[in-house]
Every structure is written in C-alpha cells, then in structure tokens.
Amino acid sequence: MEKIKQIWRSLIWSYDPKDKIEATKATSKNFWLHWFPARTTYKSMSITYSFWLGTVLFSLFIILTITGVILMFLYIPSTERAYWTIKDLENSVSFGWFLRNAHRWAAHLMVTAVFLHMARVFFTGAYKNGGNPEANRPLNWIVGVILLILTLALSYTGYLLPWDQLALWAIVIGANIAKSVPPENIVGESLYFFLAGGTQIDQNTLIRFYVLHCIFLPILLLVLSSYHMWRIRKDGGLAVSEQYKIEAKKQNKRLIQDEYTTFTIPFLFRRVFMIFLVTTAIVLFFSVFAKAPLEEPADPSWTPNPAKAPWYFLWIQELITITTVKIGDFTINGGFLGGALIPALLFLLWAVWPYLDKSPDEATGVWFHKSRIVHNIIFAIILIILIAVTIFAMYFRGPYWQVYWPWRWPEIPHMF
C-alpha cells in the first residue's frame, strides 16, 4: 500500500516541502516536475522580463491538444461529410460550438503569442550566451524559429478542415504560391503535388492536411518544444540569470546560491500554474463571446472576391502583389519573389541573427540594451512593416484586390 501511495505521489503531486531538502526532492522525485531545476533565479521569475509568453505558448498547446482530441471524435475528414460535421458541432452536439470556438481561438492566440515571444526574446538579447561557456542560446533561438514555422503550419493545415469557402480558397492561394517556385514545371509543380496530394485540391488534399494537422505536426511541435524548454535548463536558466554572474565578476564577488535563487517548488511552479489558468480563462472568454466563422460549403467552381489568406499570411499575399511588376512584355513573378523567396530569406535572417549580433555580454537578458540599438531598430522596422502590410491587406484590399477605404467597402470577409 505504501509503495502504491509513493508511485501515485510521484506521478501526481509532490508539493508539501517542509525544509530545503524536501523542496529539492519535490522536483527531483516527481516524474513531471523533474523537468524543472530544483532552484530558480529571482530575476527569471519577474513578469516584466519574459511576460511568461513561453509558458503561455505551452499552455495554449495543451488546450489545443485537449480540444483537438475531442474534436477528432466528431470530425470526419471527407469532402462530402467534413462541412456537415462542423455544422453538427455548431447546431446539434451539446457544447459543440464551444469546443470549436475554444480550439479556433486558442490557435489564433498561439500564432499571436509566438510572434510576441520571439519579439520579447529578441529585444531582451536573450539569444546571447553572456559569457557562459556552457550555454548555447543561439541554438535554442534556431529551435524557436523552427517552432514558429511549425506553429504557422499547424494553424494553416487546420484552416482547411471545415471544408468551407474560407478554407478552400485559403489553400488554393497557398498551393498556387508553391506552384510558382521556379523552375515551375519541375520544382513548382512538385511542391504543388506534395501539398495538394495531386493535381487539384480535393479529397487527397483534405486527408493529407488532416494527418499533418492531427498527428505529424503536433508530435513534431511537442518534441521540439520539449527540447526547447529543456535547453533553457541546460543553458543555465533564462538569459537574465547571466546578469548575476556578470555583476559578481565586476565586483570580484563569489555568488552565493541562496542570495540569487529560490526553490522551484513552490515559487516557480505556482506561477507557471497561474499562467496556465489565466491563459485558459482568456481562451474561454473568447470562446463564449466570439463565434468561429463558418462560410458556405467549399465550392471549387465559385471564387470569392477577394479570396484572402488567413490573417497571419496576409503579409505574404500582399508581398506577392507588390512584387508582381510588369516591365514591357516581361512580368516579374511575384508569386515566387514575394510569396516564397522574400519570406524564406526573412526566416533565414531571423535564424542566423544571433551570429551577427556582436554586442557585449552585458546586453544578455536586458530589455533594449543600448549596445544593441541598431539590431533592435532593424528588427522593429521589420515587424512594423509586417504589421502595416497585414493591416493594409486586411482592411484596404477589396474586390479584385483593388485598394478601397474600409468604410467605402460594405463587407470585410472573415480572416479568422
């Protein structure tokens, strides 16, 4: 009986530390919590350092997994049935609308949070090692860039599943971008075939996106994000923790662990749990008050005008328009330039940025450090351009992708 109790406690709960030794054992002896270090630095728990955005992201991933698994019991990935299973969710299944809303809003919040988290890491110079020879934070930043791409891919593959007009035409836009990668008859067509599972968007595409969305991409994201969070521990905690060592070195002082760290259980764990609860509350709030859109059933013979990509890809759609330039008889291929090449170069630049940043160790884990001003300005300009272009495409592009004042244009199609 005692043995069973012990196993149960090791799996479920171990928060009742009465002294230092117990507090340490609370993390090391628990199956789930030994992911955390036994002690955490005070600086890394400050809300205004990280805004806990990484924890928000992981909480959203958990909410998406739970709601997604329940949705799998109800959804049928068939072009004939998919739309109507979603209609059933909306109208006949008890709380089906709520489940669908929760999944949809958590996905949009995750895409928003992943960009905010990346910006926070950048502006705090948290991809730097700060003179710690055992850390490899630039590697964790690269893992982060891959996580960003995976998050976008997960959201995009889910967008197709309701098989309504919104879904179908968003995928048509994406697949056509893939088709325009030169040489079009070799690379472009192969990419299109890979995405669509054939020469047109049909049942093969739906089943392909379904498997990617429900199995392949979530597993990849889970494995990579686990590695991402484990690396933080291996790198010696959040980058701001390096500030203690830098300060001690300056003052020629020895670091005393009790002065700059505290026990993970309960102090860090309690905060992580609260962030999870707050994130859940925000998702529930959105789910009750904002309905997830569902348009007419997908109809390949009728193109909505304008056909818009989901909001997080609108900047790419706009870039395609900007880079499609006619010079005499020659037309620059915007589909490839704005749709594939520029975004690919941008992600590559993001990935290698830590290796271009030669600022001093003191700039590690500090918001807007003066030695990184040029980096911060360039990064901020890129973000502002992306946001401005997205807003422009969202509110100022109307039928035939012409420019309209939003108040002159009666209806703005759904982008969520």
Ligand code: HEM
């Ligand atoms: C699914 C996506 C992601 C998850 C679940 C995730 C999770 C986390 C968590 C839990 C932390 C701890 C600090 C915090 O809460 O802010 C963290 C830190 C970090 N993340 Fe992410 N992250 C993701 C995406 C990204 C992206 C897109 C980047 C950058 C391109 C990135 C780069 C980093 C770096 C470098 C740190 C260390 C920051 C520091 O030391 O202050 N992560 N991440």
